Amino acid sequence: MNTILLIDDDPIILSMLVSFLSCPEYKIYTADSAKAAFKILEDMKPDLIVSDIMMPDMDGYEMRRHLLNDERLKFVPFIFLSSKGESQDIVKGMEMKVDDYIAKPFDSSVLKAKIKAVLQRYDGLYKLIHYDQLTGLYNRRALEMFLFEELERAKRYKRPLGIVLLDLDHFKNLNDKFGHDFGDNVLKITADVLKANIREIDYAGRYGGEEFIIIMPETGQEDTRAAAERLRLAVQQLEFDNPDVSITISGGIAIAMKDGDNTADLLKSADIALYNAKNNGRNLIRGRE
Numbered sequence: 001m002n003t004i005l006l007i008d009d010d011p012i013i014l015s016m017l018v019s020f021l022s023c024p025e026y027k028i029y030t031a032d033s034a035k036a037a038f039k040i041l042e043d044m045k046p047d048l049i050v051s052d053i054m055m056p057d058m059d060g061y062e063m064r065r066h067l068l069n070d071e072r073l074k075f076v077p078f079i080f081l082s083s084k085g086e087s088q089d090i091v092k093g094m095e096m097k098v099d100d101y102i103a104k105p106f107d108s109s110v111l112k113a114k115i116k117a118v119l120q121r122y123d124g125l126y127k128l129i130h131y132d133q134l135t136g137l138y139n140r141r142a143l144e145m146f147l148f149e150e151l152e153r154a155k156r157y158k159r160p161l162g163i164v165l166l167d168l169d170h171f172k173n174l175n176d177k178f179g180h181d182f183g184d185n186v187l188k189i190t191a192d193v194l195k196a197n198i199r200e201i202d203y204a205g206r207y208g209g210e211e212f213i214i215i216m217p218e219t220g221q222e223d224t225r226a227a228a229e230r231l232r233l234a235v236q237q238l239e240f241d242n243p244d245v246s247i248t249i250s251g252g253i254a255i256a257m258k259d260g261d262n263t264a265d266l267l268k269s270a271d272i273a274l275y276n277a278k279n280n281g282r283n284l285i286r287g288r289e
Contacts, residue, residue: 002119003044005029007037007051017050020108021115034058046076048119053082064096072149077122079115081106134184135191138205143213146203147263150217154256161217161256162224165270166231168210169248169282186247190235197234221255228253228285236283248283250274259288
């Protein structure tokens with residue numbers, strides 16, 4: 001399901017847009033001003049923003065400039081929908097890195113087609129940019145972005161946040177003994193286990209090589225450790241056709257604010273904790289001692 005934020009100070013136009021776009025594929029949010037839109041954007045990141053230009057408190061151009069300067073929101077697809085339909089208006093709008101400019105009055109079928117096209121284009125780009133091709137988990141770039149966003153949210157609302165850095169034990173030995181195709185299969189199976197044993201609000205990703213990260217919003221130290229232990233046991237219980245093969249995973253946990261108040265420090269703390277787990281015999285979960 002795609003989330004769309006519609007912004008227009010005309011309640012009739014806003015109602016029409018909601019009516020045109022209402023379907024199971026879209027979840028619609030509405031705002032009657034730029035100020036109201038920014039309030040909504042504090043707590044959510046939509047898949048698309050459709051905005052009027054002429055609004056009382058802040059016009060669409062100024063709002064777009066603010067969004068382009070926001071690291072979290074600057075790449076969210078954006079469409080201008082405006083009665084300013086002269087060529088110079090369209091050129092000005094497109095120069096602000098928007099994805100389309102639709103003049104009022106608009107044809108509902110054209111509007112829906114253009115919105116669908118923008119969402120499909122970004123969906124393909126999103127998958128290409130954010131997912132690891134081998135495992136289907138988020139990649140390092142995406143994980144660091146999500147961690148930044150969740151850490152900012154945790155600090156703003158004083159909510160807990162935990163992360164777990166996981167590493168397959170003796171993975172190089174598996175590759176050397178059974179080959180890289182087998183090693184790739186182990187990474188895929190491990191990724192599936194991780195995905196199956198986390199919550200919907202958690203983020204699971206491949207950080208690089210045989211390392212994985214789980215980002216756990218709304219999770220304090222005890223619950224983060226307990227969740228990491230469940231993941232460790234789930235991996236340990238995997239069975240393979242070859243009885244000589246068994247895999248285990250070690251993990252280091254870090255808690256926002258306690259172990260770091262920025263992404264770099266938090267990841268460093270998790271890495272130190274992981275080193276402690278490796279140094280104490282592997283197949284263990286450790287915090288930063």
